[in-house]
Amino acid sequence: MDIMESFATPGPRVWDVAGLLLAVSDALAARFAAVAVRGELSGFSRAGSGHCYFTLKDGSGASAGLRCAMFRRSTMMLGFNPQDGQQVEVRGRLAVYEARGELQMIVEAMQRVGAGNLYEEFLRLRARLQAEGLFDPARKRPLPAFVRRVAVVTSSSGAAIHDVLTCLTRRAPHVGVVLVPTPVQGAQAPESIVRALAQANALRDVDLVLLCRGGGSLEDLWSFNDERVVRAVRASRLPVVCGVGHETDVTLADLAADLRAATPTAAAELAAPERRALLQALDSREELLARRLRQRLDSAAQGLDALAMRLQRPAQRLAAEQGRLGMLAQRQRASLGRALHVQAQALDHRAQRLTSAMRRLQSREGDRLETRAHRLAALDPRSVLARGYAWVETEQGEAIVSARSLQVGQAVRAVWADGNAEARITLVQPDDPTAD
Numbered sequence: 472m473d474i475m476e477s478f479a480t481p482g483p484r485v486w487d488v489a490g491l492l493l494a495v496s497d498a499l500a501a502r503f504a505a506v507a508v509r510g511e512l513s514g515f516s517r518a519g520s521g522h523c524y525f526t527l528k529d530g531s532g533a534s535a536g537l538r539c540a541m542f543r544r545s546t547m548m549l550g551f552n553p554q555d556g557q558q559v560e561v562r563g564r565l566a567v568y569e570a571r572g573e574l575q576m577i578v579e580a581m582q583r584v585g586a587g588n589l590y591e592e593f594l595r596l597r598a599r600l601q602a603e604g605l606f607d608p609a610r611k612r613p614l615p616a617f618v619r620r621v622a623v624v625t626s627s628s629g630a631a632i633h634d635v636l637t638c639l640t641r642r643a644p645h646v647g648v649v650l651v652p653t654p655v656q657g658a659q660a661p662e663s664i665v666r667a668l669a670q671a672n673a674l675r676d677v678d679l680v681l682l683c684r685g686g687g688s689l690e691d692l693w694s695f696n697d698e699r700v701v702r703a704v705r706a707s708r709l710p711v712v713c714g715v716g717h718e719t720d721v722t723l724a725d726l727a728a729d730l731r732a733a734t735p736t737a738a739a740e741l742a743a744p745e746r747r748a749l750l751q752a753l754d755s756r757e758e759l760l761a762r763r764l765r766q767r768l769d770s771a772a773q774g775l776d777a778l779a780m781r782l783q784r785p786a787q788r789l790a791a792e793q794g795r796l797g798m799l800a801q802r803q804r805a806s807l808g809r810a811l812h813v814q815a816q817a818l819d820h821r822a823q824r825l826t827s828a829m830r831r832l833q834s835r836e837g838d839r840l841e842t843r844a845h846r847l848a849a850l851d852p853r854s855v856l857a858r859g860y861a862w863v864e865t866e867q868g869e870a871i872v873s874a875r876s877l878q879v880g881q882a883v884r885a886v887w888a889d890g891n892a893e894a895r896i897t898l899v900q901p902d903d904p905t906a907d
Contacts, residue, residue: 489569496567499574503565508537508576509584512557521546523553527561527576538568541578550590551583551689552719558584583689590689593696597723600698605705606726612710614730615678618743620647622671622709623681624664627652631683631714631735638739646743649674655684661697668700672708679742680709682724683735686717695722704728714738856888874901 486494510527513536517523521543529535539561553559563578582590600606621639625631632650639646651674653667654660664682671680682704684695694700695715704711704727713728714735725731732738848854852862863871863883871883881896 488572492567492569492572496569499565499567505562505564506576507560507562509558509560510537512553512555512559515553515555517546525553527559538573538575539563539578540575541581545579545581549581552717553581557688560584593689593723596696596698597726600701600723600727605701610705611729614710614712614742618643618646618678620649620677621679621681621742622649622651622674622677623683624651624653624667624671625681625683625735626655629655630685631655634685634734634736635681635683635739638736639743642740642747643743649677655694656687656691657694660694661700664694664697664700665703668703668707668711677709680707680711681735681738681742682711682713682715682728683738684715685735686720692716692720692722695724698723700724701727712738712742853888856886861885861887874899 508527510529513526513528515523515525523541523546525539525541527537527539541561559581560583561576561578562580563576566575566577567573568575597606604610623632623635625635627650636648639648649671651667651671653663655664668680668682671677682695684692686692692715695713701723704713704724710729711727712730712732713722713725714732714737715722715725716734718733721731730741732741856862863885865871866882866884871877877883877896877899879896879899883894883896885892885894
């Protein structure tokens with residue numbers, strides 16, 4: 472039985488509090504399973520757990536208000552920073568908060584009224600420009616280490632220029648500032664911002680460009696999502712630091728800039744290091760340089776002292792060198808004696824080998840000579856003559872080997888082993904070769 476049926480029955484029914492609230496909650500869940508409500512944020516707060524609590528007031532000015540709770544998992548999907556006074560559209564379900572018996576809405580999604588189409592356009596443009604490489608981190612340039620002069624492109628009447636000047640005056644009074652004024656909101660703002668960026672790049676002695684404006688809604692910041700502004704930021708000759716809106720606001724100009732800052736004040740802080748820090752760094756380097764110089768001078772002085780000590784005692788150095796020369800001479804003599812002894816032993820050994828070889832050669836040659844003498848003696852005609860033979864030769868000493876070469880009356884000489892005699896041929900009787 473639901474609550475409507477309970478009122479229709481005759482006689483009142485007595486409920487306990489928890490049961491009544493549960494019945495009401497069930498009835499709401501059945502009747503309003505999912506609802507979308509549009510209204511104005513009021514009393515917005517974020518707990519440490521990440522849950523958000525607020526009241527949604529009627530946008531027409533009526534005094535009606537609806538308590539809302541948005542749990543942490545749903546807040547993580549928010550694409551903006553909710554603030555009091557914003558017109559929003561929420562989607563969720565109605566429920567009863569039993570602890571206080573209050574009607575509340577459990578919000579599962581929230582978006583700013585009128586921002587849906589703009590945000591979709593923002594996403595489409597971001598995807599297209601990103602595909603062209605305009606947001607490529609590799610194209611971003613480092614900021615100058617020491618900035619002398621910056622050009623600030625912003626509205627001359629806005630809070631951004633005041634924040635930038637205050638920050639630079641406090642942190643880096645030595646940095647010069649050139650304001651290039653331009654509207655930062657409205658239909659003509661994108662074209663004006665592009666012209667201002669071109670003017671800033673044409674300035675001389677400027678090291679950096681700050682593109683700034685204060686916070687606002689998505690519509691207020693839309694000029695910095697304009698494609699012309701994004702391309703002008705990327706085409707800038709000078710590095711660009713973009714500080715637009717609050718920390719949660721991100722524009723396409725932020726993505727195209729060389730460095731994004733959360734706020735205009737943060738952009739000024741990033742543009743120029745604090746003067747005090749620079750002076751401290753200079754003091755530290757001066758101290759380091761002085762310490763290194765003292766160390767170098769101390770080391771050189773010690774080297775000079777060592778050289779002076781060596782020059783003051785030349786006799787010791789000379790004595791040391793003489794001792795060293797004497798030791799080298801002694802080592803040389805000992806080495807030479809050992810070498811001569813080794814060579815003498817080698818010569819003795821070679822002489823012995825030579826003597827043995829000569830003896831063997833003598834013996835061998837003597838044997839050969841004796842053998843040849845025997846052979847020569849055997850072939851000596853005198854040996855034949857000694858056995859009773861003689862040879863006959865002409866007066867001229869030519870041997871007569873045939874009787875047929877003799878003539879009667881020819882003078883010849885006969886030679887024996889112990890002498891010779893001269894004779895004359897009286898008869899020649901050669902043997903008859905046919906007598907056999």
